[in-house]
Amino acid sequence: MSTIQSTEEIFVTTALKAWDQWTSRLSQFIDSLTDEQLLSPVAPGRNRAIYILGHLLVVNDAIISQLRLGESKHADLAAIFLTQPDGAVAELPSIHSLRDDWKALNAHLDTFFRELTPAQWLERHALVSEEDFAKDPTRNRLSILHSRTSHNAYHLGQLRLITKSE
Amino acid sequence: MSTIQSTEEIFVTTALKAWDQWTSRLSQFIDSLTDEQLLSPVAPGRNRAIYILGHLLVVNDAIISQLRLGESKHADLAAIFLTQPDGAVAELPSIHSLRDDWKALNAHLDTFFRELTPAQWLERHALVSEEDFAKDPTRNRLSILHSRTSHNAYHLGQLRLITKSE
Numbered sequence: 288m289s290t291i292q293s294t295e296e297i298f299v300t301t302a303l304k305a306w307d308q309w310t311s312r313l314s315q316f317i318d319s320l321t322d323e324q325l326l327s328p329v330a331p332g333r334n335r336a337i338y339i340l341g342h343l344l345v346v347n348d349a350i351i352s353q354l355r356l357g358e359s360k361h362a363d364l365a366a367i368f369l370t371q372p373d374g375a376v377a378e379l380p381s382i383h384s385l386r387d388d389w390k391a392l393n394a395h396l397d398t399f400f401r402e403l404t405p406a407q408w409l410e411r412h413a414l415v416s417e418e419d420f421a422k423d424p425t426r427n428r429l430s431i432l433h434s435r436t437s438h439n440a441y442h443l444g445q446l447r448l449i450t451k452s453e
Numbered sequence: 454m455s456t457i458q459s460t461e462e463i464f465v466t467t468a469l470k471a472w473d474q475w476t477s478r479l480s481q482f483i484d485s486l487t488d489e490q491l492l493s494p495v496a497p498g499r500n501r502a503i504y505i506l507g508h509l510l511v512v513n514d515a516i517i518s519q520l521r522l523g524e525s526k527h528a529d530l531a532a533i534f535l536t537q538p539d540g541a542v543a544e545l546p547s548i549h550s551l552r553d554d555w556k557a558l559n560a561h562l563d564t565f566f567r568e569l570t571p572a573q574w575l576e577r578h579a580l581v582s583e584e585d586f587a588k589d590p591t592r593n594r595l596s597i598l599h600s601r602t603s604h605n606a607y608h609l610g611q612l613r614l615i616t617k618s619e
Contacts, residue, residue, distance in 0.1 A: 298464035305599035330496030433471035437606035444610035
């Protein structure tokens with residue numbers, strides 16, 4: 288990092304670095320799983336890894352609309368991976384397409400994230416009204432980034448139980 | 454939130470709110486577990502919940518020294534809950550004392566966190582040299598907070614497997 292950043296830029300790049308670290312760990316771990324492992328539950332009777340991957344795809348895809356940056360692409364998958372539990376829908380998208388969509392989404396999010404200025408990160412997110420945001424300015428776009436970073440970590444913790452104890 | 458905050462304060466309170474949310478979720482979940490559940494592995498052959506609680510206690514206690522705010526109190530527990538795997542040490546601290554220490558630590562951290570100004574949050578953390586920090590100002594105290602917030606989430610995801618599928 289060689290360019291001099293303003294204080295506000297450092298706040299943003301620090302948060303983005305945390306996103307990058309956890310999302311990279313998660314992606315690397317997903318890449319390390321075989322298709323067979325993806326079809327296994329993370330623990331007996333619990334969600335299958337493929338369900339968690341689809342769930343993360345839906346939740347992180349929704350970041351785009353939650354940041355008021357455009358339309359989410361995978362809202363149709365919410366019925367499989369968000370509003371219903373694993374197993375409720377028999378026919379899932381192919382593992383191959385889920386892996387590809389996950390990679391494409393992360394590249395897409397990365398582009399969006401780099402384009403926002405510090406002032407734009409502190410603007411309202413889409414899940415809060417202008418009125419409520421005026422009362423609580425922490426309900427900003429950056430709060431969505433923080434929340435989704437830890438959501439990635441939450442499910443990485445579960446996925447890791449498939450192959451090793453942590 | 455009624456007082457008007459500066460832009461820099463909003464960056465900090467947004468990050469602290471994320472810490473509060475995940476730490477509260479984690480603490481509430483730990484409180485909801487019986488002592489018997491704490492002694493169970495989160496999945497067959499994986500870490501016991503009590504090991505994860507002790508591990509979180511050691512890792513979050515270390516935040517104090519990593520932020521250069523004082524001495525960590527529970528460094529002695531690292532030999533049980535950090536550098537060795539679950540089961541390596543037969544004699545653990547009592548569940549009662551771990552629960553108490555967890556609550557006391559969170560209250561303690563909360564006090565420290567509220568006292569730091571935005572400028573102080575952007576100062577170097579203890580794990581990076583002044584030289585390296587000059588090259589990368591994102592290796593600041595706030596980056597430790599981000600990292601530990603998601604680390605809490607990571608292990609909450611695992612603990613939740615004890616009683617329900619998520």
